[in-house]
Amino acid sequence: MYPSKFDYHRPSSxxxxxxxxxxxxxxxxxxGGHSLIPVMKLRLAAPAALVDIGRIDALQGISRSNGSLRIxxxxxxxxxxxxxDVQAAAPLLAEAAGQIxxxxxxxxxxxxxxxxxxxxxxxxxxxxxxLGATLHVAGSGGSRSVSASDFFVDLMMTALQADEIxxxxxxxxxxxxxxxxxxxxxxxxxxxxxxxxxxxxxRDAGGSCTGASLCFNGVSATAVSAADAASSLVGSDxxxxxxxSALSGMSIPDATGDMFASAGYRQELARALGAQAxxxxxxxx
Amino acid sequence: MGISIExxxxxASVSKEVEPRLLLAHLLREExxxxxxxxxxxxxxxxxxxxxxxxxxxxxxxxxxxxxDGSEVTTIEGLANGDYHPMQQAFWDNHGLQCGxxxxxxxxxxxxLLNSNPQxxxxxxxxxxxxxxxxxxxxxxxxxxxxxxxxxxxx
Numbered sequence: 001m002y003p004s005k006f007d008y009h010r011p012s013s014x015x016x017x018x019x020x021x022x023x024x025x026x027x028x029x030x031x032g033g034h035s036l037i038p039v040m041k042l043r044l045a046a047p048a049a050l051v052d053i054g055r056i057d058a059l060q061g062i063s064r065s066n067g068s069l070r071i072x073x074x075x076x077x078x079x080x081x082x083x084x085d086v087q088a089a090a091p092l093l094a095e096a097a098g099q100i101x102x103x104x105x106x107x108x109x110x111x112x113x114x115x116x117x118x119x120x121x122x123x124x125x126x127x128x129x130x131l132g133a134t135l136h137v138a139g140s141g142g143s144r145s146v147s148a149s150d151f152f153v154d155l156m157m158t159a160l161q162a163d164e165i166x167x168x169x170x171x172x173x174x175x176x177x178x179x180x181x182x183x184x185x186x187x188x189x190x191x192x193x194x195x196x197x198x199x200x201x202x203r204d205a206g207g208s209c210t211g212a213s214l215c216f217n218g219v220s221a222t223a224v225s226a227a228d229a230a231s232s233l234v235g236s237d238x239x240x241x242x243x244x245s246a247l248s249g250m251s252i253p254d255a256t257g258d259m260f261a262s263a264g265y266r267q268e269l270a271r272a273l274g275a276q277a278x279x280x281x282x283x284x285x
Numbered sequence: 286m287g288i289s290i291e292x293x294x295x296x297a298s299v300s301k302e303v304e305p306r307l308l309l310a311h312l313l314r315e316e317x318x319x320x321x322x323x324x325x326x327x328x329x330x331x332x333x334x335x336x337x338x339x340x341x342x343x344x345x346x347x348x349x350x351x352x353x354d355g356s357e358v359t360t361i362e363g364l365a366n367g368d369y370h371p372m373q374q375a376f377w378d379n380h381g382l383q384c385g386x387x388x389x390x391x392x393x394x395x396x397x398l399l400n401s402n403p404q405x406x407x408x409x410x411x412x413x414x415x416x417x418x419x420x421x422x423x424x425x426x427x428x429x430x431x432x433x434x435x436x437x438x439x440x
Contacts, residue, residue: 001327002308002311003306005304005305006305006306007305008288008305008349008351010351030349033347033348033349033352034347037308037329037347037349038328038329040306041308041327041328041346042328050305052351052352054352078341101416102332102415102416102417103342103398103415103416104332104335104342104343104344104394105329105344105416107338108344108347190330191415
C-alpha cells in the first residue's frame, strides 16, 4: 500500500518547522511515523506535505534539572522505557512506554507523536495526565506551555494549533514516598488498551495518603482523570478496603462502547484496573 | 518531486532518487532487489518486513525511504558472512520455520533481541518477539532457536 503523493520537508530547526507548517495548511508533522504512516497507507489521511522533525537536535534528549524531568518530543518509547533518569524521576512514564506496541514500534514511536496524535487507546496520555506533565509547544507566533489536563480536547484532538508542534514534555520529578503504576487490559490483536490505568500516590512517614491521582486511557474519547475517586483517598491509609471504597462509585463520563467492548464493560475494567494500579502504586510508595 | 538519498545497505553504498512516499520495504525489494525482506500485513503488525536500521529492528513497511537517508540498513541478505549467522543456523538446526515467510523478519528481530539482551529468559524471548507473527510453528521452535543461538553467540 502506498500513501498518496505529498511534498517532503526536512527542517533542521523548530523555527523552520513551524514556518513550513504556517505556510502549508495541509501539512502534517512526521516524527516516528508509526501512527501517521499507517493511516496514510490506508488513505485515511492524505496530507499535501509532511514536515519531518525527526532530525531536529533540539527535540532530542532527556534531562533532569531543578526538580523536573524534561523529555524532547522526538525521544522514542524505547529510550524512555530504558532511561535511568525517567525510571528514577517518572517511573510511571517508563512503565507505560515499555508497554506500547512491540520492540520494533518502540524503537520508532515518539512521546511527542504519541501525545499529539492523542489516540484514546494509547498508553502515554493517561500517564502524562497522572504525572501532571506540562507540554511545551512552539508555533510561528511563539512558544507556550499547556498542562496535560488542558491538552487533550477530544477524540484525537489536542490544544495544538495547525502551525504548532509539541517540543518538550516536562514532568515534576517524583518526591519521597511516591509510588506509581500503569496497568492495562489490551485488545489481544492490536495491543491497544481497552482500558489502561495510571496511578500515582504519595504517603507520609505514617503511611497516610497525602496525594493521589488516577487516570485512564481507552475508556472515553480522551485520557481522563478520575479526580473525585483519587481525592477521596487523601487522608486514608490506602488499604485495599479504602481503595475499593474510593472506586465503588466511580463512573467515567461518556465511556465509549464499540465493537470491542461496551461502555459498561469499560467502566468495570476501569474500576478493576484502577484498583490494581492503586494497590501496586501504594506498595511501591 | 524526487529526493536524493544515500544509505548503506548490507555494507554497500546506495544512492537513489526516490519519491517521498516510497516505503523503505519497497526500496529494498523493488529498487534494490532484496526480496528476502517480506511484506506481510502491510499494517505494521506482522513484522515480516523487519530490518535493522542503524542497528535497531524496525518494520520497513512503516518507514519512508527518505527517513532512512544517511542510515545503515541490514536485511536478511546481509546477515550471513560466508557461513550462516548463528541465528540463521539455529533456526535451521531447531526447525524454527515451516513455510518460511515470517523467517527473515523473525531472524532479524531475534538478532536485535540478543543484541540488547544476550541471555534472555524464555519469557523475555516470547515477549521480545511480540512484534513478529508466525502462523505455522506456534513459536516453540523459534524460542528454542533463539536459546540455541544465545548459547552459541555467548560461547
